[in-house]
Amino acid sequence: MPALSQADVSGRLSTLTDWQIESGELTRTFKFDDFRAAMSFVNRVAELAEKAGHHPDIDIRYNKVRFGLVTHDAGGLTTKDFDLASTVDKLN
């Protein structure tokens, strides 16, 4: 799977809300009521990630969870990253 061009990245990014590019990763931070709610969401995303065979970086800070997506094998962002981002958004 090839990395998307900058133009394609911009195009796909414009279809998402609350996601941004940081250091080459597609990222979004979610805030929950507490740690338990944050962990519950992380587990739902983890199940999806396993099914997709594509695993986001996950940073948990009590009630905040940051996901970071990039396709290491492609050396950049691919449709897999944007597709997983959309799927994560649908869980929220």
Next chain:
Amino acid sequence: MPALSQADVSGRLSTLTDWQIESGELTRTFKFDDFRAAMSFVNRVAELAEKAGHHPDIDIRYNKVRFGLVTHDAGGLTTKDFDLASTVDKLN
């Protein structure tokens, strides 16, 4: 709960294996066979953290999990951090 002195931190740190101080946090990174095993461990630690009322920073990178402990209210490391580190080690 007061922050431990540097001498007390050094003393407690010497009783732990594989933990280190990084940017004022007590940290350890665990490596597992895969993402599923990493998530399983994270969930066991999360349960302990809830019971202790003390929540580590958790960074998940596929099969690697980094825990970071500090007591924000105390502005440093306390016995709560070292106690939770010991408990996490017993899970592994």
